[in-house]
Amino acid sequence: MSATPEIERHPLRPFLPPNAQLLMLGSFPPPKERWCMDFFYPNPQNDMWRIMGQIFFGDKTHFEEPRDSLKGQRDDVQCTKAGKKVFNREEIVSFCETKGIAIFDTAQAVIRLQGNAADEHLEIVAQTDIAALLQQIPLCHDICCTGGKAAETLAKLLHTATPKPGEYIETAFAGRTIRFWRMPSSSRAYPLSFDKKAAAYRRMFETICLL
Secondary structure (H helix, E strand, O other), rough: EEEEEEOOOOOOOEEEOOOOOOOEOOOOOOOHHHHOOOOOOOOOEEOHHHHHHHHHHHHOOEEEEHHHOOOOOOOOEEEEEOOOOOEHHHHHHHHHHHHOOEEEEOOOOOOOOOOOOHHEEEEEEEEEEEEHHHHHOOOEEEEEEOOOOHHHHHHHHHHHOOOOOOOEEEEEEEEEEEEEOOOOOOOOOOOOOOHHHHHHHHHHHHHHHOO
């Protein structure tokens, strides 16, 4: 008899600063042994916070710190695969609060078909109630999906097409007009150079006047 697949619930609460103008949605966090901090995009091999550092501070290492400098500060978070550099959670949270960037994922519960974080190996069991998130961030009119699976999931919810990477479409949802962006994944597995990813995100932030 085969084992019953394990359903994994989302380990983080939605990050919803009251001034948020942008909601960033991924698919689902990676397994916790790949985390270096207790926040979104926690895998040191994911370049999201390097992209943000490059765009807003001209330095892709802006949110990084030597692993030894953070020893003992996050005993609840495993950094077994983090390497020499990890992300500074407190600085990232402060940055997102200041800029008005909300973050969560399109799935509340998943089954990892192969035990990793690859989108093609995620089976979504429960989708996130995006309308409920938007009710808590009334200034938000832009939703950015940071990968293909997240964009496809949101497109089904919005009953609209999926934008091309780096582009957006406008649609009505939850009582407001939404610009629905599909951005290139910040995972290094996504076949696009760091500079081209950063350029795509820069265009988005300039369009929504956050940069």
